[in-house]
Amino acid sequence: MPVSASVLALPFMQRALAAGILIGLLSGYYGVFVVQRQLSFLGIGLAHSAFGGVALGLLIGVNPLWVALPFTVVVALAISWVTQRGSVSGDTAIGIFFSIAIALGVLFLAMRENYTADAFAYLFGSILAVKPVDLWVIGGVTVMTLATLPMWGRWAYATFDRDLARADGVPVRRDDYVLAALLAVAVVAAVKLVGIVLVAAFLVIPPATARLVTATFRAMSVVAVLLGATTAIAGLIASYLFDVPSGATIILVQALVFFVAFLTRGR
Numbered sequence: 001m002p003v004s005a006s007v008l009a010l011p012f013m014q015r016a017l018a019a020g021i022l023i024g025l026l027s028g029y030y031g032v033f034v035v036q037r038q039l040s041f042l043g044i045g046l047a048h049s050a051f052g053g054v055a056l057g058l059l060i061g062v063n064p065l066w067v068a069l070p071f072t073v074v075v076a077l078a079i080s081w082v083t084q085r086g087s088v089s090g091d092t093a094i095g096i097f098f099s100i101a102i103a104l105g106v107l108f109l110a111m112r113e114n115y116t117a118d119a120f121a122y123l124f125g126s127i128l129a130v131k132p133v134d135l136w137v138i139g140g141v142t143v144m145t146l147a148t149l150p151m152w153g154r155w156a157y158a159t160f161d162r163d164l165a166r167a168d169g170v171p172v173r174r175d176d177y178v179l180a181a182l183l184a185v186a187v188v189a190a191v192k193l194v195g196i197v198l199v200a201a202f203l204v205i206p207p208a209t210a211r212l213v214t215a216t217f218r219a220m221s222v223v224a225v226l227l228g229a230t231t232a233i234a235g236l237i238a239s240y241l242f243d244v245p246s247g248a249t250i251i252l253v254q255a256l257v258f259f260v261a262f263l264t265r266g267r
Contacts, residue, residue, distance in 0.1 A: 012130070013236070013240060015130045015131070015132065015134075015135055016130045016193065016236050016246070017233060017236055018135055019130045019134065019135055019138050019192070019193050020193055020229075020232030020233060020235075020236050020250070021229045021232060021233065022138045022139065022141075022142050022189075023138060023186075023189060023190045023193055023194070023202070023228070023232060024202075024206070024225070024227075024228030024229035024230070024231065024232035024233075025142065025225050025228060025229050026138075026141060026142060026145060026186045026189060026190070026228075027186065027190060027202045027203050027206060027228045028206050028207060028210070028221070028223075028224035028225035028226070028227060028228035028229070029145060029186075029221065029224070029225055030145075030179075030182065030183050030186050030203065031043075031202075031203040031204060031206060031207035031224055031228070032207045032210070032211075032217070032220055032221045032224050033155060033159060033179060033183075034183070034203050034204060034207065035204060035207040035208050035211060036159050036160075036207075036211075036217065036220075037159055039090075040200070040203075040204050041090075041091050041094055042079070042090070042094055042180075042183070043183070043187065043199075043200040043203040043204060044094075044098075044200040045075075045079065045094035045095070045097065045098035046072055046075065046076055046098070046183060046184050046187045046200075047187050047191075047196050047197075047199040047200045048098040048101060048102055048196065049071070049072050049075040049076075049097060049098045049101035049102075049184075050068045050071070050072045050101075050184075050187055050188050050191055050196055050199075051101060051102055051105040051122075051123075051196050052068075052071055052075075052100075052101035052102065052104040052105040052108070053067045053068030053069070053070070053071030053072055053101075053105075053188070054067070054068045054105065054119075054122045054191065054196070055104070055105035055106070055107075055108035055109045055119070056068075056071065056104070056105075056108050058108070058109065058112055058119065059108045059109070059111055059112045063133060064122060065134060065137055065188060065189075065191070065192065066137075068188045068191065069137075069184075069185060069188050071101075072184040072185075072187060072188050073181045073184045073185060075097050075098070075101055075184065076180040076181055076183065076184035077177060077180060077181055078093075078097055079093045079094055079097050079180065080176055080177050080180045081177075082097075084173060084176070121192075122191055122192070122195065122196055123195050123196050123197050124195040124196075124197055124198070124245055124247055124248070125191070125192065125193050125194045125195030125198065125245065125246050125247030125248075126192075126195075126245070126246060126247075129192050129193075130192055130193060134192050137189060138189045141185050141186060141189045144182070144185070145182065145186075148178075148182065151175065151178070152221075154170050154171075154175055155175060155179060156217055156218075157170060158170055158172045158175060158176075159217070160217070183203075186203075187199055187200075187203070190202055193232075193236075193246065193247065193250075194246075194247040194250060194251070195245075195247040195248075197247075198247045198248065198250075198251050199247075201251045201254070201255075202228070202250070202251065202254070205251065205254040205255060205257075205258050206224045206227040206228040206231065206254055207220065207224040208258060209223075209224075209227055209254070209257055209258040209261050210222075210223035210224035210227060212258075212261045212262060212265050213261050213265065227254070227257065231250060231253045231254045231257060232250055234250075234253050235249040235250030235251070235252070235253040235254070236249070236250065238253065
């Protein structure tokens with residue numbers, strides 16, 4: 001049996017590939033807004049904020065993803081609320097809230113014995129860590145994302161001209177809250193596979209690559225989604241074959257594709 005076929009026959013690998021494809025689609029879909037709106041720091045902040053929810057879940061003995069989901073969504077909404085009030089800049093609000101979340105995460109982990117192995121899996125991602133219940137969570141997030149497709153045009157409009165979109169009656173502020181919350185959900189969904197430390201790169205690199213090779217925002221979105229899924233598959237298979245961490249391998253594959261696109265653009 002070919003090596004690739006034997007890899008795909010393993011149940012844990014099938015779960016990881018399914019999760020990788022879905023997360024790649026999600027990261028590409030939301031990542032284009034992160035890149036185009038220059039919100040990369042928000043992705044980093046939400047990824048680190050998820051650490052607080054994961055640590056709380058480990059402390060109380062509940063699936064950390066179920067705790068990290070509402071925890072990170074609350075942080076995302078709080079950042080948007082503080083930013084929209086105008087007295088604090090967006091990057092400052094992100095820095096404050098993710099610092100609080102990290103501090104809470106450290107505190108929660110310190111209250112639990114023998115947390116190292118569990119925390120490591122969430123910090124750096126692991127193929128073996130993806131369980132059936134995680135697939136249900138990621139699948140639910142994907143369905144939720146499909147339900148937002150009618151809002152995509154409004155989000156794209158506000159991305160390029162917020163003032164004009166607001167003048168045309170687009171509920172820009174409300175959409176900002178919705179997008180921030182869904183971005184938080186996507187970040188948490190990716191934690192098991194890519195890890196808290198690297199999940200922000202998953203949101204940034206495929207869309208940044210797509211931006212180099214496309215001329216329109218719609219095309220950028222399609223290419224980003226495809227790149228997110230295909231690089232997740234390639235990275236997962238490579239990580240298994242070479243016995244290296246899955247999250248880091250996926251990001252390195254994405255980075256390789258980015259630099260190839262960057263160096264060949266315009267030739």
